[in-house]
Amino acid sequence: MYCVQEVSPQIFWVGGSDRRLERFENMFPLPNGISYNSYLILDKKTALLDTADSSISSLYLENVEHVLNGRTLDYLVINHMEPDHCANIQDIVFRYPKVKIVGNSKTFQFIEQLFNFDKKNDYYEVKEQDEICLGEHTLKFYFAPMVHWPEVMFTYETKKKILFSADAFGTFGALNGNIFSDEIDFKPVYLSEARRYYTNIVGKYGPQVQNILKKLSDTDINMICSLHGPIWRKNLNYILDKYNKWSNYEPEKQGVILVYASMYGHTENAVSIIANKLSERGVKDMRIYDVSKTHPSYIIADAWKYSNIVFGSPTYNMGLYYGMEFLIREMARLNFQKRKVSLIGNGTWANRAVKIMEELLEGMKNMEIVGTPLEIKSSMKKEQEGEFDKLAESICNSMK
Template structure:
């Protein structure tokens, strides 16, 4: 039985959702699951846009057969060859033996790396701005390398003004019948997953996203069909603007994220006091995370969202507490930049956390660090409250400066 949704009169969503998968790419927790989107155009030539992960292949194939009946697929357009979208490519090719496979030169190379069937005799290799007519529709192709693999491209349908955007504009989360952004409460229920998806999957490649956005700016886009998450058929500028802001590494909110590690509660107590002091001065929407109990993908997402970070950690084995080091290295790997950071260290006999945190942060771009850290020996004492208040005041001045 097919389970499809109509995007336009002749374009259909034929994907499926996986609510059983616990870790996306076997690393990112997805408690709400994930969707694998594929789309079918019924025209003089029938076109399939991407395939799906093996986990949902049964539903996907039923969707195709339910719509096509005895008809065939003339073209499969491969916008992205990552296995969560390309794993069923060979199976679809065997079901529809006359189907041509459309992609760029890197796409064909990657298909050969994953599969052993004869791709050369079936491939249609395209380049930047090439077009393909399917009858009523004309499809145009634009390269989007490293958003987020080197072979990635997007396809623009001139007739329906749809951008098939590959992994760009994707979101964690399974689709629950409502596949369109105007059928859900996106900002309330989906934005955190959209941000976490972008920051962890694409966030490193801001320059490449900016290059794609410049190409997209020349297109009249009415609908965005990504490979994960909701289809955008209204207010598409909202999500495009988010991608523009994220890919320029600009914070979304002028506020403070406090990320701390604490073995016995003393470092935690210090940041609790700091948070209360900041709140008393009117700082709103402070976010605080025990990084030992928070997945690093969520920490990365929040760090990108906030303008100011307070990082607090004890010394451990002559260095910084391991989970803090992991967090900082993950920020570095995702090209984290353009933020203000305050550091708090704890060390009972030989404090070294500040030095180690500072060293990693100095390897990132445009990170403004307060020169004087708050250094605690075992536990914050009343005699150090002046130092904590001084740190609070420096944060307040910096926050105010961002607002001016």
């Protein structure tokens, strides 16, 4: 049975949600599932914008067939070739053999890598700002390479001023009947998952996101239709401002995230003491995470949100505790930058945690070490409390 909604007259959402999938890309937890959005335009010519993941193929193909209602499909526009959006290309081509596949040279390269069918004669290659007229609606194409794959492009529908934005402005989380952001309580339900999606999937490519934001800065946009999550038709500046901050690596607010690794509780205790001292000095809205328990995608998302980070870790086999090392290396790989960082190291017979964390942070851009790093020998002693007070004071001063 089909499940479609009208986005605008003659434009339909034909996607679906997967609430069973445990991990996105087999890496990132999906406690609330995920949506796969696709859009179909009915005009003198018909155009389908992207397909969907194989997990919803049956529903998706029924949706397309229902909206077409016996009409043929003229164009299949591929904004993004990642398999969670392109998995049904082959089924669409077989069902509608006269369809023209719209994309760029990279799009067609990836099609030939992923599929075995031969539709070269039906490729419709577009260049930057080329247009396709469907009748009343015209599609205009803006290339957005590395947001977050090299073939990515955005499609702009000029009549209703709708931007079909590939993965940009998307979020983890299934849709629950309502497909528009103004129909849901977006901030408590989706914002943290939108941030986690951006930081872990797109975050490495901040400069490329800035490029496409600048390219579209003079374009009148009434609606943003992403491939994941709700559609934006009101208060677009809210999500655009978030993307501008996230892609500039600017914190959204002053605050502290405290991240620790701890084998027997001593490093955890040291981090808890710092958090308590920060609270006594008026710091609000802190987050504490155990790297061995919390998936790094959640920690990275909050690191993007807040201005200050405290890393606390023991030495392990003359190196850094592996969970902490993985987290910091992953943050570096994602181009994380522009934060104030404080360090706590622990060691019983060789304290190297602080030194290794400093070396890892040196490879990241615009990272400021706040305060004198604390080094604990096995467990905190009363005579070290003054050092904790000084570090807490330094962190507070850095936030003013």
